[in-house]
Amino acid sequence: MHEFRVQVGPAAFRIGSQWKRPLDQLAEFYRDYPVPEIPDYSVRLESVSLLRRFIRPSVAINGDYMLPDAAPLPLAQGLLAAEMAMNLQMALGWRRHLLLHASAVEKDGRALIMTGQSGSGKSTLAAMLGHRGWRFMGDEFVLVDLDSGDAVPFPRLISLKNEAIGAMMATALDGRFGPLMPETPKGDIRHMVPPADAIAAMSRPARPALLLFPSFGFDAAFREVGPSEVFMRLTQASTNYVALGEKGFSTLTRFVQTVPARAIDYRDGIEAEALVNQLWAECV
Amino acid sequence: MTHDAMLLVDALRDPAGTARLDPAGWTALLTIARVEQLLGTLARKLSGLPVPDAVAHILDEARVNAEYQRRSALWEADCARRALADYPGKVVLMKGTAYVAAGLKAGEGRHIGDLDIMVAQADLPQVEAALLNAGWEWVKEDAYDDAYYRDHMHELPPLIHKERDRMIDVHHTILPLTARPRPDAAAMLSDANALANGLYVLSPTDMLIHSAAHLFADGELDGGLRNLWDLHCLMSEYGDDAFWSALTNRAAHHQLLAPVERAVRLAHQLYGTEIPSGWRRWHRQDKHYIRRLTARDHWGRGTHKFTRLIFYIRSHWLRMPPLMLTRHLWTKWRKG
Amino acid sequence: MTASQGIKYKAEPADQILVTPLDSLTLVYQRRSGITHIVAEPAPEILAAMGTDAMTADEVAQRLAAQFDFDGTQAADIIAARLNELADLGLVERCHA
Numbered sequence: 001m002h003e004f005r006v007q008v009g010p011a012a013f014r015i016g017s018q019w020k021r022p023l024d025q026l027a028e029f030y031r032d033y034p035v036p037e038i039p040d041y042s043v044r045l046e047s048v049s050l051l052r053r054f055i056r057p058s059v060a061i062n063g064d065y066m067l068p069d070a071a072p073l074p075l076a077q078g079l080l081a082a083e084m085a086m087n088l089q090m091a092l093g094w095r096r097h098l099l100l101h102a103s104a105v106e107k108d109g110r111a112l113i114m115t116g117q118s119g120s121g122k123s124t125l126a127a128m129l130g131h132r133g134w135r136f137m138g139d140e141f142v143l144v145d146l147d148s149g150d151a152v153p154f155p156r157l158i159s160l161k162n163e164a165i166g167a168m169m170a171t172a173l174d175g176r177f178g179p180l181m182p183e184t185p186k187g188d189i190r191h192m193v194p195p196a197d198a199i200a201a202m203s204r205p206a207r208p209a210l211l212l213f214p215s216f217g218f219d220a221a222f223r224e225v226g227p228s229e230v231f232m233r234l235t236q237a238s239t240n241y242v243a244l245g246e247k248g249f250s251t252l253t254r255f256v257q258t259v260p261a262r263a264i265d266y267r268d269g270i271e272a273e274a275l276v277n278q279l280w281a282e283c284v
Numbered sequence: 285m286t287h288d289a290m291l292l293v294d295a296l297r298d299p300a301g302t303a304r305l306d307p308a309g310w311t312a313l314l315t316i317a318r319v320e321q322l323l324g325t326l327a328r329k330l331s332g333l334p335v336p337d338a339v340a341h342i343l344d345e346a347r348v349n350a351e352y353q354r355r356s357a358l359w360e361a362d363c364a365r366r367a368l369a370d371y372p373g374k375v376v377l378m379k380g381t382a383y384v385a386a387g388l389k390a391g392e393g394r395h396i397g398d399l400d401i402m403v404a405q406a407d408l409p410q411v412e413a414a415l416l417n418a419g420w421e422w423v424k425e426d427a428y429d430d431a432y433y434r435d436h437m438h439e440l441p442p443l444i445h446k447e448r449d450r451m452i453d454v455h456h457t458i459l460p461l462t463a464r465p466r467p468d469a470a471a472m473l474s475d476a477n478a479l480a481n482g483l484y485v486l487s488p489t490d491m492l493i494h495s496a497a498h499l500f501a502d503g504e505l506d507g508g509l510r511n512l513w514d515l516h517c518l519m520s521e522y523g524d525d526a527f528w529s530a531l532t533n534r535a536a537h538h539q540l541l542a543p544v545e546r547a548v549r550l551a552h553q554l555y556g557t558e559i560p561s562g563w564r565r566w567h568r569q570d571k572h573y574i575r576r577l578t579a580r581d582h583w584g585r586g587t588h589k590f591t592r593l594i595f596y597i598r599s600h601w602l603r604m605p606p607l608m609l610t611r612h613l614w615t616k617w618r619k620g
Numbered sequence: 621m622t623a624s625q626g627i628k629y630k631a632e633p634a635d636q637i638l639v640t641p642l643d644s645l646t647l648v649y650q651r652r653s654g655i656t657h658i659v660a661e662p663a664p665e666i667l668a669a670m671g672t673d674a675m676t677a678d679e680v681a682q683r684l685a686a687q688f689d690f691d692g693t694q695a696a697d698i699i700a701a702r703l704n705e706l707a708d709l710g711l712v713e714r715c716h717a
Contacts, residue, residue, distance in 0.1 A: 001583065012338065014311065016583055037307040038338035042315045044583055064318045064584070095345035228645035228658060235656070242654060243352040246638070249649040249656055253640050352654065359653040362710070369716055419708070448655075 009154040012036030017045040022078030041089035061085045065092035091239040097143035101237045104142045105134035110209035111151040121216040124164040136198035150205035158192040165190045209284045211261040218265035225261040289578040299329045312582035319584035320509045324350030324393035350393040357381045357396040367418030376402040376484040390517035398451040405456035465539035488522040489534040496547035508577045516555040628715040631670035
């Protein structure tokens with residue numbers, strides 16, 4: 001078993017693989033990240049069977065936390081398998097912070113947090129803003145500190161999907177991109193290394209200042225979202241809220257009582273950026 | 285074959301000995317403890333001892349998780365209590381929920397899954413109706429599985445609560461009806477002890493016998509280290525002279541003396557449980573069980589594939605007579 | 621008086637719940653279960669009014685009527701329905717004699 005270790009924000013991973021190539025890719029893209037001694041999670045990329053290790057190799061995802069029905073991926077998508085496995089450990093195992101399925105960027109020590117269904121564009125928006133004057137904090141999970149209420153970064157590789165791939169390659173001319181993985185279960189996927197400032201500052205939290213629920217594909221508009229609706233939506237967006245018990249409750253209630261929230265509609269990145277800047281100026 | 289799970293056994297047995305672990309040793313220990321569902325238990329045993337910062341974070345999370353499972357298990361038991369408030373018979377909590385509800389050491393930090401309760405077989409329809417009325421529903425609507433459960437198993441088909449999404453297993457005895465031993469479920473019920481809230485737990489000897497039966501007859505020895513840890517805790521807490529002499533008679537009465545004796549020996553071997561000298565007769569097959577129980581590598585993977593397969597076949601054999609097993613598997617295969 | 625109106629209820633003790641009003645809705649976190657309930661009025665008011673007493677729906681209605689200045693006899697049915705919902709959630713318990 002080949003082994004690779006990486007620290008992303010507060011979380012440390014050990015990834016084992018029967019094939020060397022996915023780990024070489026990880027090592028290349030995560031080369032500026034710290035290497036932990038004792039990992040929080042172990043993840044394994046293993047062949048479905050001995051035969052399938054060599055013939056039409058197929059990667060089964062195993063680890064400390066697993067989903068029984070997680071379908072294997074072709075070896076060419078090994079990098080995606082590793083990223084999915086790392087996400088799964090966080091989603092099912094993390095208890096050090098309130099975990100929100102959200103993206104975030106930072107400016108002046110304050111965090112803009114975006115959450116919504118897959119396809120809402122939260123990941124692409126964070127990636128884009130990260131190249132336009134904001135510090136990128138993460139495109140998948142935002143970790144809310146249980147004592148301070150601060151947002152803690154989790155800047156793993158950015159996962160770009162479908163149209164977002166071309167858009168980001170045009171925006172981030174100096175960006176480092178992974179191999180294009182066409183026709184994955186999630187569509188076309190290409191990973192992108194977060195900007196250098198995001199990696200350098202990955203242990204620096206920021207105070208949540210604005211929460212957005214983006215919806216892609218509608219005329220530009222925004223509306224205020226009340227605290228009880230925010231609360232309900234964020235409990236849906238959190239995989240560990242219930243497990244954290246009273247700490248989760250006090251952390252989330254403080255969040256919804258102190259962070260203004262807006263739902264925004266947008267048709268393209270330019271519209272979204274204009275709305276973000278307008279709301280940031282009004283609310284923060 | 286690697287037996288890295290001995291790292292976990294050693295750490296539970298001698299927590300202070302973990303001071304000798306290097307980062308690779310800690311990594312293997314924590315990974316294996318997670319797979320064996322003993323990380324919460326390990327966190328309890330290591331409380332107050334100096335550990336590396338990275339380890340302290342992981343153990344803190346394990347404590348949060350254990351508390352969550354304890355809270356959920358007790359609440360689920362309380363929901364069942366309220367749903368069965370009009371049922372006059374005894375409702376006996378079993379396994380993990382029983383240990384935490386009775387405040388036993390075996391419950392400290394323990395992973396707890398579904399709620400397991402036992403009631404009198406004759407009362408199953410009444411209990412089933414009360415649970416359905418209180419929001420539980422069948423997990424799967426499948427006539428074959430349903431009939432299989434009702435004809436051959438020691439429990440109702442599993443029910444899940446439609447709002448809380450938690451499962452309950454309603455047992456009327458501790459082994460499948462197809463298993464050869466026929467424990468005396470009525471005696472278990474009549475000797476069960478009341479808790480302050482009106483629910484019951486098995487008597488100390490029956491609790492231990494159930495845990496031992498569960499270890500060998502109701503699984504593939506998967507999770508065996510945790511199961512043996514339960515047994516270790518029960519023996520440490522209950523094991524006075526009166527307990528040991530009662531245990532022999534009681535286990536024999538339930539036709540479960542052999543598995544109980546083996547479980548006691550294995551716990552003694554692995555965890556150093558104090559047992560009376562009369563129970564220390566070593567059996568030549570015990571070492572295979574020890575090898576099977578500790579067969580993991582530092583990634584937490586089960587090694588010893590061959591032994592695992594033998595144990596799998598054996599465990600099904602124990603539960604079902606051969607012809608019935610074939611019929612069962614055939615039905616499963618045909619349905620894909 | 622029907623049989624169901626004669627049932628007494630007991631509320632989860634006040635130190636076992638955390639009540640946080642947000643807007644038109646109120647969060648009730650229950651320590652024992654770890655469950656967060658999102659409830660509308662008059663559920664929080666019912667819980668507050670009951671205190672540690674075992675009460676019938678009529679008695680709860682009378683107590684609320686005195687506090688909030690409305691006709692308790694007309695509200696008794698509504699209170700009884702809310703009490704049943706709260707009992708299903710486990711925030712109040714039906715007392716068995």
